[in-house]
Amino acid sequence: MGVSLMTRLAIKKNLMQVSTLAVLTTAIAGILSIGKAQAGVIDFDDLPGNVDWIQNGYKGFNWNNFAYLNSTNYFDPSAYRNGTVSNPNVAFNSGGDPASISINSGQFNFNSAYLTGAWNNGLNIRVEGLFQGSTKYSRTVNVGSTSPTLFNFNFLGIDNLRFTSFGGVNAGYNGSGTHFVLDNLTYNESESVPEPLTILGTLTAASIGVTLRCKQKQQKKAKTQA
Known part of the structure; x- marks a missing residue:
């Protein structure tokens, strides 16, 4: 039994959200670790x-x-x-x-x-x-x-x-x-903690990176299906 187009789109959207959340979580954890060293x-x-x-x-x-x-x-x-x-x-x-x-x-x-x-x-x-x-x-x-x-x-x-x-x-x-x-x-x-603009830039870069990777995957899939 085939999977409907709407179901495939929903799955793809959920995967993108999970990937974005994972990257942003890693970026935030790295930022919060700055200034903390082993006692x-x-x-x-x-x-x-x-x-x-x-x-x-x-x-x-x-x-x-x-x-x-x-x-x-x-x-x-x-x-x-x-x-x-x-x-x-x-x-x-x-x-x-x-x-x-x-x-x-x-x-x-x-x-x-x-x-x-x-x-x-x-x-x-x-x-x-x-x-x-x-x-x-x-x-x-x-x-x-x-x-x-x-x-x-x-x-x-x-x-x-x-x-x-x-x-x-x-x-x-x-x-x-x-x-x-x-x-x-x-x-x-x-150690010095990054300024708010630096933190925002890091998170923005992480988000853009996820978006680009998703687009590359979509383009690759389109070429394969063509």
Whole structure:
């Protein structure tokens, strides 16, 4: 039993719609993936020795006033050991002074980090995300000294991450100051997202491509039937 002309036309139309949708879906997925990279985790555990400065270039960043130590070899009790998420190393702000992480060019996303007060309970840490010298994000968190606390920041498109600690009450350890412990910092490299006109152009090009392919198939079929 033959298929009617109307049925063949309906099938052809549906196939064209499915093909167009598939191409546009692929194009949109590619656009949305821009700016998203696999998250990196900085745990400081690959740094050698017991204590030292974190050098510029480590993990692709510049490190200002950040040092690290091997908490398993550091005297106890202290929150350096309490604040360790992954053994053996943690980072800290030397002297309890402000510290920062930056890149020379481009942007990155600061996702999260574990923070602990090295000597003080109720330590305040102001975390700021900057881009080209202007503050985009600012959040102050409060931490204790007995265990690390995970904070999700989601600072997007920054080139400088600044930490300033203050306040709190001494926890009774054999040391003092507004030092904080930093471990397992997560980040993404951030890429620029296309402008709306670029996105529209991509989708238009994809749609035109589908239309041309369909016309070529129709012309080829017509020649075959001639």
